[in-house]
Structures are given as C-alpha cells and as structure tokens.
Amino acid sequence: MKKALFIDRDGTLLVEPADEQIDALEKFAFVPGAISGMKALSGLGYELVMVSNQDGLGTPAFPEETFLPCQQLLLDTLRGEGVVFDNILIDKSFPEDNAPTRKPRTGLLKEYMDGSYDLSACYVIGDRESDVRLAANLGAVGLQLGPLSWEDIVRRIRGGVRRVTVARKTAETDISVTVDLDGQGDSRIETGLHFFDHMLTQLVHHGGISLSLRCQGDLEVDEHHSVEDTAIVLGEALRKALGDKRGIGRYGFALPMDESRALVLLDFGGRSELVWDVSFTREYVGDMPTELFRHFFKSLSDAMQANLYVQARGENNHHLAESIFKAFARSLRQAVSRNVFSYEIPTSKGLL
Numbered sequence: 001m002k003k004a005l006f007i008d009r010d011g012t013l014l015v016e017p018a019d020e021q022i023d024a025l026e027k028f029a030f031v032p033g034a035i036s037g038m039k040a041l042s043g044l045g046y047e048l049v050m051v052s053n054q055d056g057l058g059t060p061a062f063p064e065e066t067f068l069p070c071q072q073l074l075l076d077t078l079r080g081e082g083v084v085f086d087n088i089l090i091d092k093s094f095p096e097d098n099a100p101t102r103k104p105r106t107g108l109l110k111e112y113m114d115g116s117y118d119l120s121a122c123y124v125i126g127d128r129e130s131d132v133r134l135a136a137n138l139g140a141v142g143l144q145l146g147p148l149s150w151e152d153i154v155r156r157i158r159g160g161v162r163r164v165t166v167a168r169k170t171a172e173t174d175i176s177v178t179v180d181l182d183g184q185g186d187s188r189i190e191t192g193l194h195f196f197d198h199m200l201t202q203l204v205h206h207g208g209i210s211l212s213l214r215c216q217g218d219l220e221v222d223e224h225h226s227v228e229d230t231a232i233v234l235g236e237a238l239r240k241a242l243g244d245k246r247g248i249g250r251y252g253f254a255l256p257m258d259e260s261r262a263l264v265l266l267d268f269g270g271r272s273e274l275v276w277d278v279s280f281t282r283e284y285v286g287d288m289p290t291e292l293f294r295h296f297f298k299s300l301s302d303a304m305q306a307n308l309y310v311q312a313r314g315e316n317n318h319h320l321a322e323s324i325f326k327a328f329a330r331s332l333r334q335a336v337s338r339n340v341f342s343y344e345i346p347t348s349k350g351l352l
Contacts, residue, residue: 183210235303
C-alpha cells in the first residue's frame, strides 16, 4: 500500500509572521532545519503532500497574486534541493466557515482515504494542535514541530516505529509483552515472582527501552514455566522490534556492581548460542531459583536468535544476579542503538 507525508506549510516549512499571512517576499523565511529535514525525508517511499489552511486566499483580504510568488519561491527552493511535492492541497476558507476541508477535518484529503494508502504508516507534520488532530482523524501519526525539532521528526520517520506486542498462551502460562526499543523507559512488569520482576526492571532502566510485561503462570506448580515462557516471548518481541536490523550497533558490556562483576557479550547475528560461566552458591535469591537464571538466558538467546556470552563473579548472590541483568541491559542498549542516517545492515552478508 502507498504511504504519504502530509506537511503543513506556515509554521512548519516557513516561519509564520505575526499577522499569520506570508503575503510578501520580505516575510519569506524557512523554519530552521526545514530544508535539511525535507531532504532527509525524500526518497523514502513516501508521497509528499502539502496540506495548508490559507485563510481567505483568493479574497480581497488575501489576493492570490500576493500569495503565489512566495509559494513559487518555496517550491523552487525545495526543488533545487531535490525535494518535489507530489500534491499541494490548500484550504482557502476562514475559520468561522467551519468548512469540511479545513484542518483538522479530513475533507481536503478524501483521495487518500480510498483504501489505497496505509494511513497508519503515514505522518502528519505540523506546528499546531490542529495538525495533530488531523493525524488522529486520519488514523495517521502526528508529529508536532515545537515539542519536536525537525531533526527529531526526521529521526522518528527514518527510524520507523520499533514497538512490538507479542502474546503467548499455553496450558501453563498466559503472557503478553510490549517492547518499544525507542521508548522513554516506561515499564509495567508483573510475573508473580518479585525478584524476577526486579531483574526485568533493569532492562528498562539500563537498556533504555519501554517494556510492558504481564505473565500469569502456574506458580503453584513451579517457577520454571513462567521464567522460560517469559524469556521466549520477550526474546521474540525484541527480535521482531529490531526489524531488518538496519543501522543497529548489533554488538554489545562489562559492568561492576559492588563486589561482583559481570561480562555480557551480545550479537544479534541471527544465530542462537549461550555460553554461561556463572556459579551461584544459594538455591534461591528472593523467590527466584538461581538455577533458572541460566535457563532464562538460554531461552532468551534462542528466541532473540542472538549469541550471548555471560560471565560473572561475586560473593553476594543478589548482586551477582543483578549485575548480570544490568550488564545484559547495557549490552542490549548498545546493540539496538541505531544510526538512522547510516541505514546499512551490519554484516558483509547483506542479511541478518
């Protein structure tokens, strides 16, 4: 399906003057970052569509002959940078007209609502709340300049959304995991095992991801099924969120914690392997059997299709376990970090 970027004009591409009309060339000025931002968004497979409210355009209050030179200069300047709009849609009504074509209403965009566009993969870029509401009305993603810079917007669109939800229900467990690799560190983790929750929370704080994880398992039988199946679902979510892995670091971390130290090496290379060099001296840490830590990382490695090398030493078993999870989180953070302006797959084979 086709996709488009719906881009506001005044306040987004051009600096909007106090009187809200760019009706003279001396008022013409680009918003900082707009030209480089538009260049970075060209050639990504999106149609470029300008969507603008121009109050009373064509009336004596705003004659077209005062608008057109500024509009032509805008288009010529962008064309000189290799940016060409596929369509230009301008609503000429006044706000009090309540026209169906005026943003945030969608009347101006009927041709994009015929089912041939994946609107959930489209973006509306603007500087006003009405642009964000237009996106919501379309079922698209709204990006507001002001809270976001043009650089932020480019990174968001070029990077795409690395957010995935995976659910798995068996006779033993019912698990749902939502991972956002570019999230803000939000988390809600409930496995029924308090120490396991504490360890998984380290992935949020030290991995720089958002994670929502709920597991209802047969803890009355044993902890094994909950830990193993959580690893399977979490690993699958991480793997799917990475997509084709373009631009990622791929590899990643050694970390001390009090008297303990942990080394976790990670490679999202598409193959699964775990090397485990850790010895616990207690059967349990909190409500978590220590024998299940290795099993968790083995199941996680398989589901992520990644190589993991884990080595840790320490006297305090709580610190030992926590240092491993923190080191894994830091390794994960390094491996999934991405340069959206260098979109190569990190392998000489061309596929991971």
